[in-house]
Amino acid sequence: MFEFPFINPQQTQTPSGWPGLGTRLLPLVLAAVLTCSGAWAGDTNSSAAKEPVTIEKITVTANKMEEDLVKVPQSITVIDEVMLxxxxxxxxxxxxxxxPNMTASSSAHGNAVNFRGLNPSMFTNNNPVVIYIDGVAHSGREGFDASLANAERVEVLRGPQGTLYGKDAIGAVINIVTKKPDNDWHGKIGTEYGSENHMSGVFNTNGALIDDKLYLGLNGQYSQDDGWIENDNPERDDEFNKEDDRRVNLNLTMMPTDKFTARISLTNEYTRTYGIDGYGLLGGPRLSDFSRDDAEHVDMDARTRQITENNAQSLALSYDFGTVNLDSVTTHKLLEYDGTYDADFGNDPLFTGLTQFDDTEVENWSQELRLSSTNDEGFRWVAGVYFDTETRDQGPYGMQFPTGFGNFEMNAESETDATTLAAFGQVMIPFAEQFELTLGGRYQRIEKEIDMSVYYLPVGVSGPSMFDFKADKAWYAFLPKAAFSWQFADDWSTFVSYSKGYMPGGFNYFAQAGGVEENSFEPQISSNYEWGIKGSFERASVAASIFYMDIEDVHVYKAIGTMYVTDNAKKAHSQGVELEATYRPLDGLELSTALGLIEAEYDDYDYGSGNYDGKNIEMTPTHSLRAGVAYTHPSGFYGRADVRNFGKQYFYDDANKGFAKEDGYTLVDAKIGYRLDDWDFYVYGRNLTDEEYVSMFMSNSMVGLISYGDPRSFGIGTTYYF
Incomplete structure (x- = not known):
């Protein structure tokens, strides 16, 4: 497969050196939880404890039914509308x-997510984390985002979720739960202005067209900015990494009877990005050859632009039979991606006017039928079947480059068809009053077929293909899940769980020779073990977990000359600790923290001329720490500050056959505002210390590419609620 040097920010690595991490840190986590328990519980007799401050019960739909967060035997982070x-x-x-232990980096092909050492797959284009909103799932790197304008809360289900959420949810699920409309009309309108001519707007409204029968929801958001990089080339726009983005959703909810609900959702998302948040250097450079100061002024002679448009429609039907619910979710998605890039991400005379390019269209249809029990306590179950079909038309896809015989172009044109069939089920069995056993599984069959032609011709010249490749392959898998939970107090529970994660295999989208074996890669499979404890006091909540993951056939990429292909590293492991806590000592004051510690290493990774055994998995910071303080005064003034610290990480450097180390960094954000009746006025600052940090690095024998995080920025905004 021929990949652009910047397309896959999946590769990095984490430092090693924590053998037996889970075993060693278990006492520390227990001690931390018990210390917090003693401190917070013991403080209940103080004068502060008399303040009317409580931690409310949180309801989640992790098991596709409403349940108390404390009772669900898995690690879940919930962020409600107020916190958003x-x-x-x-x-x-x-x-x-x-x-904790989750990061995202931007590239020309959307957002690449790393979670617990799991990275995106280059030639399935999937992230290890899946977004769900209104029944529409999205795991692809292109357009990996969603509007939060109508979100009631977001549930981040950490750990494999394949049993109920499908083949791509090897790492986690971001489940966006939208607001349920009622007879009264509600909504908001907001706008912001900030650094680099940043402008954004948001609107949301929903209510009844016919009371108790028909409801309408309409929401959207828009943003644009000029970017922080200037292009000094006189032939090009000097605002190099500017972008604009819009997201619109229209939904209708019909309730002709008390038992039947139908919801239609239509979504359009459009993103246009110019340039990248960095630059390139020729000749297989090292990470140390780059700097953010150099990135602020670039000289690129060819246009660099990516346009992504995603249209999605879903129809959700639900019927309540009394003791059983029947749900049907039908979705259709059409994603169109058009990218053109400066070939060398610079202005070398040999590459003048030459480009890289990617024109892709992906269409997906899916259908899920699900039966579930209606009770939220006692014996509960869910079962269903799932089907989807996807067609990916890709091409032109390739690059122009100079040779001793003039400028040539390599281009791959392909169509890949994929079909998935699955059956799934899960039961929750309570016993002995305080205990519950969860058993589930998903059996699936995935078939993929590719038809590809690769061309190697002088620029502007048409002719026959250099290489043609046709193949089809099917993979079968059973994804089990088991969890045991003990609710040892009214608001406290602990659990242990086992689950299997899965990321589909596939074919390289670019090839020059070989057959099915040389141009395909196997599914990535993980066995996951986790222990956790969570609960709340009157004024505090705590959740802690320890996880261990065995990973087989890890999706990795390597360069063959200037071409990138996906391959499998035989084995790897990941282990770590996650802790989240919230404390409200006084009315209006909230302290919060989240900590993730991780060791993620390759155990068996032969890259042909050597091995990377014992090397840290790329793009996995050794730790992530967040600490926040927020205060709201009864007069309407409020403020909050958040500090985030990320540990060192490694990026895969194929040109130099190694892993480049990047030191850790700290980000500081703050916001101050005033609420007056239905209005909210605020100012904010992000990356207040102007920290310089790398978000992506790739290098092959021809060119290396780097992206940086955004520098310091400020802004003002206002929102009106009605």
Whole structure:
């Protein structure tokens, strides 16, 4: 497969050196939880404890039915509408920064997510984390985002979710739960202005067209900015990495009877990005050859632009039979991606006017039928069947480059068809009053077929293909899940769980020779073990977990010359600790923290001329730490500050056959505002210390590419609620 040097930010690595991490840190986590328990519980007799501050019960739909968060035997982070507003979380990448051991980096092909050492797969284009909103799932790197304008809460289900959420949910699920409309009309309108001519707007409204029968919801958001990089090339726009983005959703909910509900949802998402958040260097450079100061002024002679448009429609039908619910979710998605890039991400005379390019269209249909029990306590179950079909038309897809015989172009044109069939089920069995056993599984069959032609011709010249490749392959898998939970107090529970994660195999989208074996890769499969404890006091909540993951056939990429292909590393492992806590000592004051520690290493990775055994898995920070303080005064003034620290990580450097180390970094964000009646006025600052940090690095024998995180920025905004 021929990949652009920047297309896959999946590769990095984490440092090793924590043998037996789970065993060694178990006492520490227990001690931390018990210390917090003693401190918070013991403080209940103080004067502060008399304040009317409580931690409310949280309901989640992790098992596709409403349940108490404390009773669900898995690690879940819940961020409600208030927290989304307070922290200015407007996108999925913003949200990901709140989750321990989860990071996102932007590239020309959308957002690449790393979670617990799991990275995106280059030639399935899937992230290890799946977004669900209104029944529409999305795991692809292109357009990996969603509007949060109508979100009631976001549930981040950490760990494999394949049993109920499908083949791509090897790492986690971001489940966006939208607001349920009622007879009264509600909504909001907001706008912001900030650094680099940043402008954004958001609107949301929903209510009844016919009371108790027909409801309408309409929401959307828009943003644009000029970017922080200037292109000094006189032939090109000087605003190099500017972008604009819009997201609109229309939904209708019909309730002709008390037992039947139908919901139609239509979504359009459009993103246009110019440039990248960095630059390139020729000749297989090292990470140390780059700097953010150099990135602020670039000289690129060819246009670099990516346009992504995603249209999705879903129809959700639900009928309540009394003791059983029947649900049907039908979805259709059409994603169109058009990218053109400066071939060398610079202005070398040999590459003048030459480009890289990618024109892709992906169409997907899916259908799920699900039966589930209606009770939220006692014996509960869910079962169903799932079907989807996907067609990926890709091409032109390739690159122009100079040779001793003039400028040539390599281009791959392909069509890949994929079909998935699955049956799934899960039961929750309570016993002995305080205990519950969860058993589930998913059996699935995935078949993929590819028809590809590769061309190697002078630029502007048509002719016959250099290589043709046709193949089809099917994979079968059973994904079990088992969990045991003990509710040892009214608001406290602990659990242990086992689950299997899965990321589909596939074919390289670019090839020059070989057959099925040389141009395909196997599914990535993980066995996951986790222990956790969670609960709440009157004024505090705590959740802690320890996980261990054995990973087989890890999806990795390597370069053959200037071409990138996906391959499998035989074995790897990941182990770590996650802790989240919230404390409200006084009315209006909230302290919160989240900590993730991780070791993720390759155990058996032969890359042909050597091995990377014992190397850290790329793009996995050794730790992530978030600490926040928020205060709201009865007069309407409020403020919050959040500090995030990420440990060192490694990026895969194929040109130099090694892993480049990047030191850790710290980000500081703050927001101050005033609420007056239905209005909210605020100012904010992000990356207040102007930290310089790398978000993506790739290098092959021809060119290396780097992206940086956004520099310091400020802004003002206002929102009106009605």
């Amino acid at each position: 507003e307070e922290k200015g979380i407007k996108s999925v990448p913003d949200l990901i920064r709140e989750i």
